Amino acid sequence: MLLDKNKFELIGTIDAEAEKINRPAITYWQDAWRRLKKNPVAMLSLGFLILVILSCVFGPYIVPHKYDTQDYNLLDKSPFGNYWFGTDNVGRDLFARVLIGGRVSLIIGFVGTAVELVFGCIYGGISGYFGGKIDTVLMRIVEVMATIPYLIIVILLLIVLPAGMGTLILALVITGWTSIARLIRGQVMQLKSSEYVMAAKALGASPSRIILKHLIPNTIGVIIVYMSMDIPAYIFDEAFLSFLGLGIQPPNTSWGALVFAGQGVMTNHPHELIFPAVAISLTILAFNLLGDGLRDALDPKLRQ
Amino acid sequence: MDKILEVKNLRVSYHTYAGEVQSVRGIDFYLNKGETLAIVGESGCGKSVTSKAIMKLIQTPPGEIKEGSEILFNGQDVLKMDENALRELRGSDISMIFQDPMTSLNPTMTVGKQISESLVIHRGLSKAEAFEEAVKMLKLVNIPNADKRAKQYPHEFSGGMRQRAMIAIALACNPKILIADEPTTALDVTIQAQIMDLMKDLQDKLGSAVILITHDLGVVADFADRIQVMYSGLIIERGTVNEIFYNPQHPYTWALLKSVPRLTTEHKDTLYSIKGTPPDLLCPPVGCPFAARCEYAMAVCKESMPEDTVLSPTHSVNCWLQHPYAPKVAKPDGIGGTVNESK
Amino acid sequence: MSQNNENKPLIEVKNLKKYFKLGPKAILKAVDDVSFTINKGETLGLVGESGCGKTTCGRTVMGLYHATSGEVLFDGVNINDSNAKQKKDFTRKAQIIFQDPYASLNPRMTVGDIIGEGIEIHGLYTGQEKIDKIYHLLELVGLNKEHASRFPHEFSGGQRQRIGIARALAIEPEFIVCDEPISALDVSIQAQVVNLLIKLQRELGLTYLFIAHDLSMVKHISDRVGVMYLGTMVELSSSHDLYAKPLHPYTQALLSAIPIPDPETEKNRKRIMLEGEVPSPINPKPGCRFAARCRYAKPICSEVTPEFKEVEKEHFVACHLF
Numbered sequence: 001m002l003l004d005k006n007k008f009e010l011i012g013t014i015d016a017e018a019e020k021i022n023r024p025a026i027t028y029w030q031d032a033w034r035r036l037k038k039n040p041v042a043m044l045s046l047g048f049l050i051l052v053i054l055s056c057v058f059g060p061y062i063v064p065h066k067y068d069t070q071d072y073n074l075l076d077k078s079p080f081g082n083y084w085f086g087t088d089n090v091g092r093d094l095f096a097r098v099l100i101g102g103r104v105s106l107i108i109g110f111v112g113t114a115v116e117l118v119f120g121c122i123y124g125g126i127s128g129y130f131g132g133k134i135d136t137v138l139m140r141i142v143e144v145m146a147t148i149p150y151l152i153i154v155i156l157l158l159i160v161l162p163a164g165m166g167t168l169i170l171a172l173v174i175t176g177w178t179s180i181a182r183l184i185r186g187q188v189m190q191l192k193s194s195e196y197v198m199a200a201k202a203l204g205a206s207p208s209r210i211i212l213k214h215l216i217p218n219t220i221g222v223i224i225v226y227m228s229m230d231i232p233a234y235i236f237d238e239a240f241l242s243f244l245g246l247g248i249q250p251p252n253t254s255w256g257a258l259v260f261a262g263q264g265v266m267t268n269h270p271h272e273l274i275f276p277a278v279a280i281s282l283t284i285l286a287f288n289l290l291g292d293g294l295r296d297a298l299d300p301k302l303r304q
Numbered sequence: 305m306d307k308i309l310e311v312k313n314l315r316v317s318y319h320t321y322a323g324e325v326q327s328v329r330g331i332d333f334y335l336n337k338g339e340t341l342a343i344v345g346e347s348g349c350g351k352s353v354t355s356k357a358i359m360k361l362i363q364t365p366p367g368e369i370k371e372g373s374e375i376l377f378n379g380q381d382v383l384k385m386d387e388n389a390l391r392e393l394r395g396s397d398i399s400m401i402f403q404d405p406m407t408s409l410n411p412t413m414t415v416g417k418q419i420s421e422s423l424v425i426h427r428g429l430s431k432a433e434a435f436e437e438a439v440k441m442l443k444l445v446n447i448p449n450a451d452k453r454a455k456q457y458p459h460e461f462s463g464g465m466r467q468r469a470m471i472a473i474a475l476a477c478n479p480k481i482l483i484a485d486e487p488t489t490a491l492d493v494t495i496q497a498q499i500m501d502l503m504k505d506l507q508d509k510l511g512s513a514v515i516l517i518t519h520d521l522g523v524v525a526d527f528a529d530r531i532q533v534m535y536s537g538l539i540i541e542r543g544t545v546n547e548i549f550y551n552p553q554h555p556y557t558w559a560l561l562k563s564v565p566r567l568t569t570e571h572k573d574t575l576y577s578i579k580g581t582p583p584d585l586l587c588p589p590v591g592c593p594f595a596a597r598c599e600y601a602m603a604v605c606k607e608s609m610p611e612d613t614v615l616s617p618t619h620s621v622n623c624w625l626q627h628p629y630a631p632k633v634a635k636p637d638g639i640g641g642t643v644n645e646s647k
Numbered sequence: 648m649s650q651n652n653e654n655k656p657l658i659e660v661k662n663l664k665k666y667f668k669l670g671p672k673a674i675l676k677a678v679d680d681v682s683f684t685i686n687k688g689e690t691l692g693l694v695g696e697s698g699c700g701k702t703t704c705g706r707t708v709m710g711l712y713h714a715t716s717g718e719v720l721f722d723g724v725n726i727n728d729s730n731a732k733q734k735k736d737f738t739r740k741a742q743i744i745f746q747d748p749y750a751s752l753n754p755r756m757t758v759g760d761i762i763g764e765g766i767e768i769h770g771l772y773t774g775q776e777k778i779d780k781i782y783h784l785l786e787l788v789g790l791n792k793e794h795a796s797r798f799p800h801e802f803s804g805g806q807r808q809r810i811g812i813a814r815a816l817a818i819e820p821e822f823i824v825c826d827e828p829i830s831a832l833d834v835s836i837q838a839q840v841v842n843l844l845i846k847l848q849r850e851l852g853l854t855y856l857f858i859a860h861d862l863s864m865v866k867h868i869s870d871r872v873g874v875m876y877l878g879t880m881v882e883l884s885s886s887h888d889l890y891a892k893p894l895h896p897y898t899q900a901l902l903s904a905i906p907i908p909d910p911e912t913e914k915n916r917k918r919i920m921l922e923g924e925v926p927s928p929i930n931p932k933p934g935c936r937f938a939a940r941c942r943y944a945k946p947i948c949s950e951v952t953p954e955f956k957e958v959e960k961e962h963f964v965a966c967h968l969f
Binding site: 026027028194195196198199200201202203204205206209213214217218220 | 706709710711735738739741742743745747750751752753754755756764765768769798801811814818
Binding site for chain 2: 696697789803804805806833834835836837838839841842845846860862863864866867868886887900901903904905906907908909910912913914918920921924925
């Protein structure tokens with residue numbers, strides 16, 4: 001092989017080159033998103049949910065028939081005509097009502113989950129981090145609360161407070177926070193013996209700093225998966241309570257309330273039951289499928 | 305000498321999110337009956353991947369053994385074997401000892417059962433016969449109270465004993481090749497000495513060939529017949545034990561030998577170290593992979609891969625310093641021999 | 648031996664014990680009556696095999712574990728018996744580097760944040776000054792400014808270990824416990840990290856407690872070395888004397904077991920082989936812990952615990968042979 005003699009002079013090393021990182025910077029989230037994208041079911045669910053949310057938020061403003069316009073000439077009309085989902089017993093457009101009802105159900109789902117999350121994190125974080133007597137006391141409280149059937153609390157609250165979205169969220173949060181608190185506590189207990197936590201202690205970090213900056217951020221993956229499963233649970237609970245007549249009262253409406261109304265005329269006008277029921281079912285299904293996909297995408301052990 | 309294993313042009317890649325990582329980039333080597341070949345190198349050099357490839361244990365996807373690779377065991381290409389043939393091969397003709405004895409043993413099976421498994425599968429022994437053999441194997445690896453121990457579970461064994469149990473499992477069917485992937489890295493130094501002694505002893509008794517994969521040159525000095533130094537997916541130098549230790553030719557080999565402080569090194573002196581880290585195999589360098597970190601690098605090193613220079617029937621090296629155009633360099637202090645200049 | 652200007656050693660460990668209660672009747676005596684001192688500017692090496700208690704000892708000296716009994720005096724102040732201000736002072740003056748470069752960095756924080764955390768906690772610098780200090784530390788350990796915005800998983804083991812060192816140095820400590828900092832690294836990277844530690848010691852006047860099981864590395868970096876076995880210290884002397892003239896049978900066996908990268912030497916040497924396994928540190932038997940595996944064992948060895956005493960100048964041994 002013909003070679004240039006000049007190329008044979010000693011050069012030695014170039015420092016900066018020796019430590020270069022060639023791969024593009026990829027954060028935990030970018031990696032998780034990339035993995036999620038590969039899951040068609042999860043992506044479909046995500047797309048569906050985005051569609052539902054956008055429809056419920058913006059839909060009622062743009063539909064041709066408003067949700068509270070009553071047309072006595074078109075009572076209980078069948079679907080797939082001028083009115084896509086038909087009308088209800090006072091001639092209101094069912095499609096618009098499903099959208100506006102969706103707003104309420106989704107808000108309850110998101111807000112309820114968010115509130116219980118904040119509280120559960122703090123509670124579980126403290127219990128898990130400090131352990132010992134604090135943990136014992138806090139966990140006993142959780143266990144007692146978890147055994148009280150939520151229906152009793154809801155009914156009690158509804159006796160005392162006016163019925164409506166706020167009361168409903170309060171009732172569901174009061175009975176629901178126990179599971180997230182336990183989850184966070186478990187995660188924190190597992191993580192607190194990690195070496196990076198020890199390093200933070202050695203640097204003089206206070207417990208609040210360790211919980212907030214080191215422990216909770218490393219549980220976010222678990223939190224997100226939990227939330228994606230919890231939101232549909234809230235939606236379902238709301239539907240159930242409204243179905244019993246304890247939830248959203250007219251003139252407001254939610255999917256559960258629509259099901260309650262539709263259930264009464266089931267034999268003659270099944271569409272008034274079917275559409276809101278399908279809305280609930282599909283949304284819950286989509287959240288659950290997305291949750292499964294998120295769990296896989298966020299699990300660090302499955303990283304390649 | 306009888307060649308029992310021949311590897312030709314082995315290339316293995318892994319497909320990751322960032323692209324294709326070329327773990328092994330075209331290596332050739334052979335193993336003779338009854339000898340010990342050491343594959344030495346640091347993390348990421350491809351030695352573990354190579355050892356897994358020999359038994360076709362690479363998970364595909366994300367791994368891929370590229371077209372053109374050949375692994376000939378007694379003349380037969382392992383890579384072309386079907387699943388049944390591979391199952392026959394594994395555990396019986398070729399077996400493997402892994403690095404971490406804690407995780408490589410099944411915690412829910414007694415040790416005796418794990419040893420007898422391969423005997424039942426490959427030798428067709430009955431459970432009772434296999435158990436007797438298992439006890440014999442445990443005695444062979446110097447585990448006291450072997451008959452009692454055979455009925456115990458892995459968590460009742462200490463680290464050193466678990467490693468012995470692994471060796472017993474691997475040798476149960478008297479394989480022709482034993483692949484030991486960092487067998488002593490996780491062990492204390494006194495236990496390490498015991499295990500290496502045991503392996504030498506067993507090799508003499510059973511006549512198996514051993515491929516020893518490690519980064520510990522001290523272990524290699526005692527145990528190996530021939531050594532291959534891997535860096536960045538390639539074999540950059542190979543030779544007998546004496547050739548590598550007393551007349552190494554590649555700057556990376558010098559660096560490895562120098563990096564180990566001897567008990568005779570001057571106190572708190574600066575240790576010989578290599579700057580930087582190995583190249584990312586996502587975009588492997590075009591020329592010699594060691595060029596970016598090599599004190600003796602030349603322009604040509606960055607441009608093209610050096611050819612194989614043969615110094616003896618057993619000793620060869622891939623380095624531009626061997627080329628007639630290259631300047632004379634002095635090896636670092638303490639490294640034997642001079643840089644060979646084939647004119 | 649290095650003579651220091653102060654009369655008092657920087658670290659004084661007196662009859663330190665750390666026990667863990669594992670159950671109603673099982674007590675794990677991880678550290679069982681260990682005493683030593685470390686002078687300012689020197690490196691004390693602590694060697695031993697798994698289960699000997701060296702890591703527990705290091706972490707107890709750091710205050711990460713509360714001692715069961717005994718004292719750890721830092722500059723004369725007992726760290727287990729001090730007020731909040733003294734404790735905070737101590738966290739500034741003493742730092743620790745961990746063994747596992749993969750577990751000791753928070754995977755969710757950028758390298759810059761990891762290094763800067765100590766600075767934030769102690770309020771040493773803010774704003775641009777803090778950023779400059781972080782860059783300076785990165786360069787001090789051989790990395791680049793660009794690395795500050797990256798995450799730990801993008802680095803190799805050796806680089807992560809260097810980040811750990813930068814983190815420990817950020818608050819300008821006087822004393823660093825190095826808990827097996829190189830065990831998980833490749834041999835050529837080990838040399839890099841050890842060179843860095845020695846250089847930093849020279850430049851910044853640091854004092855080290857260097858815990859490891861690799862005897863050659865320990866000898867290289869330490870001024871004095873202590874050998875631990877099953878929670879007790881069996882020998883302590885200058886590193887030169889320990890390797891030239893090991894007195895305790897365990898030390899002799901340990902040195903003999905080190906593989907030497909030289910085929911001729913390896914083939915010709917005769918090893919002292921230790922029979923059996925390391926016994927459990929849970930509810931240990933009375934007497935010398937090493938008696939069961941010692942080739943010189945006498946009846947007294949299984950009955951009376953040998954005293955840790957000075958047998959030659961600055962050379963301590965706990966053995967009935969002396």
